[in-house]
Amino acid sequence: MSEINYTKLRYESETVLVKILEEDFAIKNYYDIFENEDELKQIVNQLLSDSVKLNDIIAPRLYQICEKAKKMLHFTEDIDFFIISSIDVNAFSINGFTYVPHMICLTSALVKLLTDDELLFVIGHEIGHLIYKHSQLYVVNSLMSNREEHEIPAHISNIFTRWNQYAELSSDRIGYVVQPNLEIIGNVFFKFASGLSEQHLNFNIKEYLKQLDTIKELKIGDFYSSHPGHLIRLKSLELFSKSTIYPLNKGKKGLIKLKDLNKDLNDLISLIEFHPKDDDEKNAVEFISAVGTYIAYADGEMNSQEWEMLYEYLIRFTSKPEQYLVFKNMKEIEKRSKAICKFYGNQIDNEDKYILFQLMMKLVIADGRLEEEEKTKLFEIGKELKISEKRIKEIIREESENYLSPRKKLTQQNLFVKK
Secondary structure, three states: OOOOOHHHHOOHHHHHHHHHHHHHOOHHHHHHHHOOHHHHHHHHHHHHHHOEEOOOOOOHHHHHHHHHHHHHOOOOOOEEEEEEOOOOOOEEEEOOOOOOOEEEEEEHHHHHHOOHHHHHHHHHHHHHHHHOOHHHHHHHHHHHHHOOOOOOOHHHHHHHHHHHHHHHHHHHHHHHHHOOOHHHHHHHHHHHHHOOOOOOOOOOHHHHHHHHHHHHHHOOOOOOOOOOOHHHHHHHHHHHHOEOOOHHHOOOOOOEOHHHHHHHHHHHHOOOOOOOOOHHHHHHHHHHHHHHHHHHHHHOOOOHHHHHHHHHHHOOOOOOHHHHOOOOOHHHHHHHHHHHHHHHHOOOOOOHHHHHHHHHHHHHHOOOOOOHHHHHHHHHHHHHOOOOHHHHHHHHHHHHHHHOOOOOOOOOHHHOOOO
């Protein structure tokens, strides 16, 4: 195969998230800071001590499979391949960041379970992680996630979780380039799912994919898994194999165009997401998003802290809070805010409206200040919810006693000394 355009092969939704993380959150500025030469050398030392490094003398067959994948992908950077003794069926890659050779590790259980043809896909997949330098974002995410203090904000954590799953789909495509056989790749996922070889089960790709239909009906989602489900990954590759971006499809007719491929994949990946399950959750989400935004704009604009708080409130109901925080204009916000308040106002025995009103008070006072416009809107919302004025004041007082921390409002005018 001629030179490969890896950028073109990458799952578009992953590329979008990488740009958001690297540019909007400036994470790319930490890549060279978090590259740890000593730690990488320690990992190499540990692998050399506790596992077996493959070469053409110790493991000629396995080594040739690894080298074949590298050659097919035109990947010229050094990679050391290791076999780790483990009952877990697993493979992973570690980027050497120019300090040491890259590392790809295969567990003994994986090697025992898969055929040579199946291993070729797995190794190609792991090289895919190296090609796309997934370790750069992974290291930053790992450092933020593992610290005891200063918990990673929910909106950033969510983006990382979604990126991690999308990155697997991008790497799967690289695995497909070196092993363009859906039956063989299907066998890999089938074995991962069952833990059994063909000695015990007969793999049938159409029969196996029928399980995906039930998943679509359940609409539960599996957002917090580190990898997309095996069925989603297999179906994703099936679509990719019939698309215009797969290199060997050039000149063929009836292919899936890039725009349609991305739409189909986004519909497929949506099975991972979760959203409000019932009317109670849908109403709570509508209140938090509409009323929260309405109040946040009381002083003229929503700041990042207020947006992040609304995101935190919504995340218990949906894996995509951001899509519930999008409005056409203020007129729509006001209309939807009044409508949901009227709904809860007519729910005399519904205690949820008091809990939701408390959330709005916490939102207002998060910056340590209760502005006059915010106070006015709190009373306005409270009355629409048919909460008594006495109870409104009690809620404001209770939340203020817990969270009030008055702060000076800084402007450019009072930052400089007048002469």
